[in-house]
Amino acid sequence: MPRLLGPVETAALGEAAESVLARVTGRAPAARADVTVWPDGHRLERVDGTTVHWEPEARPPAVRSLSPVTPLHPSLGALWNDERIAAPMRRIVGCERLGGFTSKLNFKRAGVGSEFRWHQDHPFWYCCAGPSARDVATAMVFLDDVTSDNGALEIVPGSHLAGPAPRDRSEPTGLLVDAARTDVSGAVTVEAPAGSVLMFPGLLVHRSGPNRTDRDRRSLLLCFQPAGRPELADLPYRAERLTDLP
Numbered sequence: 001m002p003r004l005l006g007p008v009e010t011a012a013l014g015e016a017a018e019s020v021l022a023r024v025t026g027r028a029p030a031a032r033a034d035v036t037v038w039p040d041g042h043r044l045e046r047v048d049g050t051t052v053h054w055e056p057e058a059r060p061p062a063v064r065s066l067s068p069v070t071p072l073h074p075s076l077g078a079l080w081n082d083e084r085i086a087a088p089m090r091r092i093v094g095c096e097r098l099g100g101f102t103s104k105l106n107f108k109r110a111g112v113g114s115e116f117r118w119h120q121d122h123p124f125w126y127c128c129a130g131p132s133a134r135d136v137a138t139a140m141v142f143l144d145d146v147t148s149d150n151g152a153l154e155i156v157p158g159s160h161l162a163g164p165a166p167r168d169r170s171e172p173t174g175l176l177v178d179a180a181r182t183d184v185s186g187a188v189t190v191e192a193p194a195g196s197v198l199m200f201p202g203l204l205v206h207r208s209g210p211n212r213t214d215r216d217r218r219s220l221l222l223c224f225q226p227a228g229r230p231e232l233a234d235l236p237y238r239a240e241r242l243t244d245l246p
């Protein structure tokens with residue numbers, strides 16, 4: 001949905017994102033005890049109700065994402081009830097009463113934002129929510145202009161209809177799509193001006209390349225689910241559930 005949000009409100013969301021980031025990273029050194037290193041070497045740090053995911057290679061350190069984030073700033077949280085987003089999301093989730101599952105700020109910083117290989121969001125959520133993960137869908141609000149060279153999302157239209165895609169067994173997290181066994185030939189690159197919103201179900205196969213430009217490509221992701229279900233942050237991650245998936 002191109003330019004769903006206007007330039008002034010998009011800029012205000014960008015400022016909110018930066019103020020949340022500054023607050024969280026200002027506190028991060030005191031919270032270093034609560035660190036998880038994933039099997040792929042990515043470092044996750046719990047700070048004041050959110051998780052900081054650091055860019056794996058960036059020197060000086062740079063934040064890849066924060067999640068959840070909407071409880072940390074009222075203007076981010078207000079988007080859950082914005083009908084421009086909620087109305088189409090009701091159709092995608094297939095439910096009249098929606099709740100939040102999780103939220104995330106992806107920073108994809110100029111020069112250091114790294115690749116996110118082909119994946120579906122579903123396996124990660126399935127490890128936490130089990131079969132309910134099928135009902136989660138995302139509204140991705142672009143806070144900056146998105147171009148193919150600053151890490152635009154590439155999506156495979158219709159790929160969600162085939163269900164869980166085969167996972168890459170040679171990759172340490174077990175969460176990524178095996179692109180050699182999945183048809184990604186119909187992929188399209190989603191370039192869009194700031195304020196645009198991309199809405200997609202958790203089974204859609206997608207990736208994004210590194211940001212090699214001098215322009216940030218920040219986005220705010222709101223993941224909706226039917227109302228009344230537990231949020232991601234309240235669910236334990238159970239890697240053994242991956243054995244249910246192809």
Ligand SMILES: O=C(O)CCC(=O)C(=O)O
Pocket residue numbers: 104106108116121151152153206207208219221
């Ligand atoms: O922001 C990106 O480039 C990747 C987004 C994504 O695929 C995700 O957060 O699951």
